[in-house]
Amino acid sequence: MEMTACTVCGKIFGASSGKVCPACGKLLDMVYEKARAYLRDHPHADMHARDLAKAIKEDEKLVEMLMIEGRFDRREDSGSDEDKKKMKLLEELQKNLSVPSQKESAASTYGSDRHGAGKDR
Ligand SMILES: [Zn+2]
Structure with missing residues (x-):
């Protein structure tokens, strides 16, 4: 045995x-x-x-x-819905993580341009 x-x-x-x-x-x-x-x-x-x-x-x-x-x-x-929600949240988190740095730099140059134009007027 x-x-x-x-x-x-x-x-x-x-x-x-x-x-x-x-x-x-x-x-x-x-x-x-x-x-x-x-x-x-x-x-x-x-x-x-x-x-x-x-x-x-x-x-x-x-x-x-x-x-x-x-x-x-x-x-x-009953966890399957919960898991799906978690996965979605994770996906969105990852999306948000990769986007902002580009958006922010683009927005800041755009913003300062507009600001300068406004001062000229
Ligand atoms: Zn034992």
């Missing part, structure tokens, strides 16, 4: 149940339920493992494990 070190507690166990020993697997399920309930109540929380762990009063390592395993993949819940 293949043996693996549990990624949570480091105990050596039979690898049939994955990367986590049965005891930690139960723990992870419990933490996951808590975390999922929390995320449901705070869908816009930008969660790092540490913050989430603190919020649900669980071990940061366990929360991190769940994240690594991809259990908090929220795309299936």
Whole structure:
């Protein structure tokens, strides 16, 4: 039988149940339920493992494990619109970043020309 070190507690166990020993697997399920309930109540929380762990009063390592395993993949819940919005915002930000320097220099020379013409009159 293949043996693996549990990624949570480091105990050596039979690898049939994955990367986590049965005891930690139960723990992870419990933490996951808590975390999922929390995320449901705070869908816009930008969660790092540490913050989430603190919020649900669980071990940061366990929360991190769940994240690594991809259990908090929220795309299936409701995040797709949110993601699209974020992408749009990013695109616009990038557009705005590349344009202003040209616009500004063009505007300033144009502006001073007009200003000088106005003084002459
Ligand atoms: Zn373990």
